[in-house]
Each structure stands twice: as structure tokens, then as C-alpha cells.
Amino acid sequence: MAKKGNQITGLSIRYKITIIIVLLVLFTLSSVGIFVSINFRNALTAQAQEYLLKIADQKATEYQLAFERISDEVAAMVNYATDVFAREGIVEDFEMGEVLMPWTGSGYGSPELERQLHYEILIMQRVGVVLKPFIANNPHLSLGYLGTENGVSIFSDVEATKTIGQLQGYIVNKRPWYLLAKDTGTVVWTEPYVDANTKELVVTCAAPVYKKDRSVAGVIGFDVLLATIQEDILSLDIGYNSTAFLVDSYGKVLVRPGMTRENVRWDETYNTTDLLTSENLEFRDLVEEMVNGVTSIGTYTAEDEVKYLSFAPLKSIGASLGIVASRSEVVKPATRIQYAIMLIIGIVFIIAVIIGLFIGNNLTKPIKELTMVTDLMSQGKMNLDLLPETRTDELGVLIQSINRMVSSLKIALSRR
Incomplete structure (x- = not known):
């Protein structure tokens, strides 16, 4: 042992x-x-960043072209309407149902107003004939119209005329798109507001029409339903658990998933979210880059998760498209x-x-x-x-x- x-x-x-x-x-x-x-x-991170930036730039370019087309069409309609307002000797009455007379306090129009504004109505009818195909041939547009300083309106859709004609107190030359275009004197895009026709959120491209003496005759407006853009944004198959949104040059949201009018009426102001007031400093810094027309990508932390934000400008309307993606999905x-x-x-x-x-x-x-x-x-x-x-x-x-x-x-x- x-x-x-x-x-x-x-x-x-x-x-x-x-x-x-x-x-x-x-x-x-x-x-x-x-x-x-x-x-x-x-x-993976580098590839995802390049991909997200590419998608943001491509989609922003696509939207920019769409909005530029609308702006050009509004300008074309303004030129035509200006020419029609300068004409003399118009006598033929098309008897179009798309014309809505001014609000009198108890209803729309009166026999006396129809006599006083007869020639303006004839002009509006001719504008309406040309207005219809512009709207019909552009899938982004829901409605086109012309309103005058005298309160007369004509719409591209007779059903819209009937719907608005049932409202109390629709005064065309007091609508936000009318006032903005009249004040700026050029083609403008409005902030989101509740449409009197559809009762949905819209943005409007509008521009003033002038008479020979350079006084304002009225304003042309084309509506873009935000729901249409929302559907298009939601259909983007980007991956990475991503969402997309549009902001204007002031950092206010134009389009985002789930955006609704809530309980705001057509004759009330819709207050959209101002992203420049966000408490998230990282996110706010990125939004500032967006409103400055920068094409870039950055990260911020929200709800204990790091997120990517890629963005590119839509210079034609002074807006920017942003795409938010989860970094955890990127590196999964x-x-x-x-x-x-x-x-x-x-x-x-x-x-x-x-x-x-x-x-x-x-x-x-x-x-x-x-x-x-x-x-x-x-x-x-x-x-x-x-x-x-x-x-x-x-x-x-x-x-x-x-x-x-x-x-x-x-x-x-x-x-x-």
C-alpha cells in the first residue's frame, strides 16, 4: 500500500x-x-443603413414627383381660369350642378344673387369643365375646386357639391386653403385639415386666380386625401419593423400611420403633432435635420430601444419623408x-x-x-x-x- x-x-x-x-x-x-x-x-448594420437611406430617398423622390405634378396641374388650371376670367361676351349657360352659391346665413344663394353673379357663374362653369379631367386622371387627387371672392364655388364632383351644400355655413373664401393661397400669392400646400366633403384629413395644393386688374378673382384648390398616402406608406415592405411618416418644413406631421381627424369638425382647426417639441432630444435633433432638407440617417433611443431614422426631402412641397426602423430587427x-x-x-x-x-x-x-x-x-x-x-x-x-x-x-x- x-x-x-x-x-x-x-x-x-x-x-x-x-x-x-x-x-x-x-x-x-x-x-x-x-x-x-x-x-x-x-x-448587417451598414447594409441596413444603406438600404433604409436608399428607400427613403427613392420614396421621397417618388412623392416629390407626384406633388410636383399636382402643383403643375394647379398652376395650369390657374392659367386657364385666369384666361376665362379675362374673357368677355360669354352667354351660354351649361347649367352645371357642380356650382355652389354663396352662403347667405340661412342657405346657399338666392334668386337675387344668381342675377348679380350670373356672369361669374358662366365663367365658373367653363372652369369646371376643364377641372374634371385633371382630377379624374390623377390617382392622388380626391377633389378639385374653384372658389371666388364673391363666395361662389364649383367642384369637380357634383356629389361633393351636394354634400357641402347640406352643411351649415360653408364659406369658401374663409377656408384655410383659400386664405393661405390668397395671402402668399403663389402655389401653396396647406397643413392637414378636415375636409368639408369627406370629413377626412386632407392637404390642399392651392393657388390664386387674378383678374386683369390684378385683383384676386378666386383660388383653385386640389385635395390630396392623407388616407391615400397612409395606405401607400403602410404598403411599403421595408422590413425591420419599420414605419414611415411625412413632416412639413416646420416639423409638423403631415402623414403618419394611424393618423385620424379624431373628433375635429370640418369647420374646426386640426392641430397636427409638432415633432420639434418632442422631449426626446436625439429624435428632435434628427427632425431638425429633416426640416432643413438634409438626406441622412441617424439613431435615437425610444422606449429603451435604439431606432434608426432615415430621411430625405421633398423639396417641391418643403416636406421630408422619414422611415423609422428597429435596430434590434436589423441585427436579429x-x-x-x-x-x-x-x-x-x-x-x-x-x-x-x-x-x-x-x-x-x-x-x-x-x-x-x-x-x-x-x-x-x-x-x-x-x-x-x-x-x-x-x-x-x-x-x-x-x-x-x-x-x-x-x-x-x-x-x-x-x-x-
């Missing part, structure tokens, strides 16, 4: 070998895994790769432990046998079996030497 003093008091060679193998494997795999994960995450493939790497490291760790124990046992078993033989020899016991000489490495040479020593000692003792 071995003495206590010959017992192992520290880690055995087997465990040391196992630990070394496991540490080497873990260090190698962890280094490679971290390198791959970081580079993959960075590549990299996160899955990380989990896969962790699983692989776990599996390789188990394999490394098994291999380490196998190698350790392969080395320590003959050492233990040699230790036992030499310990017995130190106790004077010479009736020992020779150890198997199956190894061909250094331990095999040592076993052969011990066997020769045991044989030599046996012969020496037998001669006494």
Missing part, C-alpha cells in the same frame, strides 16, 4: 491536461466567434448567429472535456503503474510482475527501463 506521503496533493496531470485543452479550445472558438459576430453585425440575424456560436462552443466544450480526459488518462495510467511499482520496490518487494511494454513513446522507454531494473534486482537478490 502506498504511503500517505506519496499521495497527490495538487491537481493531477490528467486534470491539468484537460484544463489546458479546454482553455485552448474555448479561447480559439471564442475569439473566432466574437470576430465573426462583430463583423457580421457591423456588416447576427443575434441568431451569436446563439448558434454559443451552442457550438458548448458542444465543443463537452467534446474537449472528453478528449482531455481521454488524453489525460492515456498519459496518467502508465505513470500510476510506474509509481506503484517503484513504491513497492522501495518497500523491498521484488516479487513484481513486469509492466506491459505496449507503448512506443517516451513512457514506453521508461517502462522498459523500469522492467530492466526490476529484472536486474530480482537476479541480484536471487544470488545472495
